[in-house]
Amino acid sequence: MTTKERLAIPRQPMPAQDPNERAHNFNEVNLGYTPELAQKEAMRCIQCKDPICIKGCPVNIKIDKFIKLIAEGNFLGAAKKIKEDNILPAICGRVCPQEDQCEKVCILTKKYTPVAIGNLERFAADYEREHGEIELPEVKPPTGRKVAVIGSGPAGLSCANDLARLGHSVTVFEALHELGGVLMYGIPEFRLPKDIVKAEIEGMKKIGVKFVTNTVVGRSVTIDELMGEEFFDAVFIGVGAGLPWFMGIPGENLIGVYSANEFLTRVNLMQSYTFPENDTPVFDCKGKNVAVFGGGNTAMDAVRTAKRLGAEHAYIVYRRSEAEMPARAEEIHNAKEEGIEFLLLMNPIEFIGNDQQWLTGVKCLRMELGEPDESGRRKPVPVKGSEFVLPVDMAVISIGNGSNPLIKQTTPEIEVSKRDTIVVDINSMATSKENVYAGGDIVTGGATVILAMGAGRTAAKAIHEKLTGQAPNFEEW
Amino acid sequence: MIRVSEHGERIPLTIAGSDPEKGTITLIVQGMGKSTRELNLKEAGESIHDIVGPLGTPSHIENFGTAVSIGGGVGTAIAYPTAVALKEAGNYVITINGARTKELVILEDEMRAVSDEAYITTDDGSYGFHGFVTQKLQELIDSGKAINYVLAIGPIPMMKAVAEVTRPYGIPTVVSLNPVMVDGTGMCGGCRVTVDNEIRFACVDGPEFDAHKVDFKNLSDRNRMYLQEEQQSVEAFSHKCRLGQHQ
Ligand SMILES: Cc1cc2nc3c(=O)[nH]c(=O)nc-3n(C[C@H](O)[C@H](O)[C@H](O)COP(=O)(O)OP(=O)(O)OC[C@H]3O[C@@H](n4cnc5c(N)ncnc54)[C@H](O)[C@@H]3O)c2cc1C
Ligand code: SF4
Ligand code: FES
Numbered sequence: 001m002t003t004k005e006r007l008a009i010p011r012q013p014m015p016a017q018d019p020n021e022r023a024h025n026f027n028e029v030n031l032g033y034t035p036e037l038a039q040k041e042a043m044r045c046i047q048c049k050d051p052i053c054i055k056g057c058p059v060n061i062k063i064d065k066f067i068k069l070i071a072e073g074n075f076l077g078a079a080k081k082i083k084e085d086n087i088l089p090a091i092c093g094r095v096c097p098q099e100d101q102c103e104k105v106c107i108l109t110k111k112y113t114p115v116a117i118g119n120l121e122r123f124a125a126d127y128e129r130e131h132g133e134i135e136l137p138e139v140k141p142p143t144g145r146k147v148a149v150i151g152s153g154p155a156g157l158s159c160a161n162d163l164a165r166l167g168h169s170v171t172v173f174e175a176l177h178e179l180g181g182v183l184m185y186g187i188p189e190f191r192l193p194k195d196i197v198k199a200e201i202e203g204m205k206k207i208g209v210k211f212v213t214n215t216v217v218g219r220s221v222t223i224d225e226l227m228g229e230e231f232f233d234a235v236f237i238g239v240g241a242g243l244p245w246f247m248g249i250p251g252e253n254l255i256g257v258y259s260a261n262e263f264l265t266r267v268n269l270m271q272s273y274t275f276p277e278n279d280t281p282v283f284d285c286k287g288k289n290v291a292v293f294g295g296g297n298t299a300m301d302a303v304r305t306a307k308r309l310g311a312e313h314a315y316i317v318y319r320r321s322e323a324e325m326p327a328r329a330e331e332i333h334n335a336k337e338e339g340i341e342f343l344l345l346m347n348p349i350e351f352i353g354n355d356q357q358w359l360t361g362v363k364c365l366r367m368e369l370g371e372p373d374e375s376g377r378r379k380p381v382p383v384k385g386s387e388f389v390l391p392v393d394m395a396v397i398s399i400g401n402g403s404n405p406l407i408k409q410t411t412p413e414i415e416v417s418k419r420d421t422i423v424v425d426i427n428s429m430a431t432s433k434e435n436v437y438a439g440g441d442i443v444t445g446g447a448t449v450i451l452a453m454g455a456g457r458t459a460a461k462a463i464h465e466k467l468t469g470q471a472p473n474f475e476e477w
Numbered sequence: 478m479i480r481v482s483e484h485g486e487r488i489p490l491t492i493a494g495s496d497p498e499k500g501t502i503t504l505i506v507q508g509m510g511k512s513t514r515e516l517n518l519k520e521a522g523e524s525i526h527d528i529v530g531p532l533g534t535p536s537h538i539e540n541f542g543t544a545v546s547i548g549g550g551v552g553t554a555i556a557y558p559t560a561v562a563l564k565e566a567g568n569y570v571i572t573i574n575g576a577r578t579k580e581l582v583i584l585e586d587e588m589r590a591v592s593d594e595a596y597i598t599t600d601d602g603s604y605g606f607h608g609f610v611t612q613k614l615q616e617l618i619d620s621g622k623a624i625n626y627v628l629a630i631g632p633i634p635m636m637k638a639v640a641e642v643t644r645p646y647g648i649p650t651v652v653s654l655n656p657v658m659v660d661g662t663g664m665c666g667g668c669r670v671t672v673d674n675e676i677r678f679a680c681v682d683g684p685e686f687d688a689h690k691v692d693f694k695n696l697s698d699r700n701r702m703y704l705q706e707e708q709q710s711v712e713a714f715s716h717k718c719r720l721g722q723h724q
Binding site for chain 1: 666
């Protein structure tokens with residue numbers, strides 16, 4: 001096929017559930033490519049000599065190679081190729097912000113539309129899983145070394161997986177009763193089916209990773225105890241960005257005001273949408289007005305969840321304009337299709353309640369964009385006299401997370417920044433405490449799944465070198 | 478934090494005692510909502526689905542001098558281990574245990590054993606001192622006893638009332654708060670309480686706070702959020718039990 005012919009193929013859209021239907025169920029929105037669609041999309045890749053897309057990927061997946069394999073119909077080969085660099089492609093294909101990474105720099109982006117790299121990644125991984133062809137990866141002979149991984153989010157999982165394959169005895173300690181971190185309690189089923197996360201974790205159990213749930217490190221056991229009485233040679237901390245921020249405006253403690261973490265945890269982890277079958281309740285959104293404050297993925301997940309729980313009006317209230325929203329473009333698009341109402345350039349200043357202290361509304365100010373701030377985003381400034389009250393019955397605050405202080409409190413030797421994130425050497429993810437490493441949101445503040453996974457691998461590499469004196473070769477995998 | 482069954486909620490319970498040698502902990506639970514009733518139906522040898530702990534910030538214990546430990550209702554179950562610890566730290570320990578009526582008085586013997594002075598109060602006068610724990614506390618203060626520390630654990634109105642009794646005398650007073658919790662690890666903020674006009678997470682920073690700084694009204698308002706759902710859950714559960722399906 002000539003380059004010209006390739007360029008003539010339009011980008012293949014992702015098949016999805018009808019918006020009107022999906023706004024009332026929790027099934028996955030996107031249905032995935034068929035093999036025919038995937039091959040057609042893969043043909044669009046012009047196989048650049050210097051594939052710049054790889055540099056856009058935080059873990060440098062060999063994008064050109066796996067896409068070529070898909071084009072040739074070798075779907076299992078494609079999945080294997082991706083897994084050399086990314087152990088969770090079914091997850092990343094669904095949740096990575098591709099438009100800011102690989103697809104942003106794809107050579108076709110400027111003149112045409114980028115190759116749908118994320119959709120193809122997802123396809124290859126799903127094909128492999130659905131065809132029961134996941135081979136257990138090779139595991140090196142035991143080294144006799146023990147490593148503890150704290151937290152079972154993407155950072156912890158990727159670190160544990162790599163270390164187990166290198167022959168170390170790995171135990172993952174998780175505070176909650178379910179494994180997976182944000183992948184389980186944060187990101188909803190309609191965007192990332194939980195069975196996919198569970199299947200990945202089952203795979204890790206098969207190569208010998210041990211998982212211990214219901215263990216809060218810093219409370220149930222400390223890092224010093226793990227390294228002392230429990231004889232762990234090294235520790236990786238991947239505890240995520242735990243502590244939800246509130247806005248500090250009046251009325252924030254009224255009944256009906258949630259943090260996004262609480263709302264999503266109730267619905268995803270505790271399955272409150274099936275109440276009373278499951279015991280944990282959540283505010284009954286049916287026919288109610290719900291406002292979510294924020295513009296990130298978490299905010300989109302919360303507002304779309306409220307809509308699915310029956311909210312009459314589900315609003316996104318955001319201080320800046322849509323261009324500044326950090327959420328994935330696809331989620332913003334999907335949210336709009338589902339009837340989410342976007343109230344942009346609007347800032348809440350007070351929550352208002354009735355005499356029973358239930359939330360009834362939120363007082364907002366309209367904003368306009370002023371000069372760019374340190375982050376380069378234009379800073380919103382209030383419009384004088386633009387105050388008004390938006391009637392809402394439930395509010396969800398989704399303006400980001402700080403760091404959970406538990407580890408800091410019990411292991412003060414580990415250096416933390418002013419924002420309480422753990423300070424590491426970025427080449428090894430080593431902390432200031434000997435043989436203790438950290439990565440993911442606890443280091444970067446709220447970031448992405450792929451960055452957390454990348455950090456897990458970097459740490460695994462450094463831990464292996466430290467414990468055995470040899471550098472691992474992931475290329476061989 | 479425990480979860481009784483696979484579909485259960487995560488509920489916070491205070492550890493009333495532990496035996497590291499046997500590897501056991503003691504929880505004292507009054508069947509109020511669905512989860513606690515379900516827990517109380519467990520027979521010896523049955524198991525609980527999930528348990529995680531200890532969480533929160535451990536009680537601050539030292540030799541204050543004279544310490545009064547006040548328990549209201551099942552709050553007594555939580556006041557008890559603290560009374561033991563206060564005694565071990567060398568305090569002169571006074572305990573006041575309040576209940577609505579005689580049948581609801583718990584841990585009487587245990588409390589007596591650790592107390593230098595032990596009082597029981599009942600609202601209806603069916604046992605011990607006739608009246609509220611606060612009246613007994615006021616009596617002690619009026620009798621000229623120098624009190625250096627007060628700990629109060631029980632229903633919100635009781636803790637609030639104790640705070641008001643000790644406030645004029647500036648007696649350091651600590652209460653143990655019981656907001657609604659989900660994860661218990663500081664991740665959700667559902668347990669937030671207002672202390673000294675600041676948001677604090679009871680599961681990490683608490684559950685014990687300076688009684689004179691706690692916004693009790695906000696706590697009792699927020700604890701009403703799921704009253705209707707709790708009712709619904711209890712009804713559905715009682716119905717199942719009547720049908721003998723709770724196994
Ligand atoms: C609702 C939501 C939607 C998101 N959507 C996207 C998206 O679409 N794309 C994307 O790339 N990113 C998204 N993110 C961000 C992404 O999920 C995170 O950046 C990523 O999960 C961070 O991984 P982590 O391993 O560092 O931490 P986490 O996933 O937070 O996992 C940390 C784990 O550690 C456990 N833990 C915490 N403290 C302790 C302790 N003391 N002891 C033991 N265990 C502990 C926690 O319970 C948790 O399971 C989203 C985040 C949220 C909240
Ligand atoms: S930059 Fe785009 S066209 Fe070039 S190899 Fe990568 S995906 Fe293919
Ligand atoms: S219970 Fe979730 S933060 Fe305390």
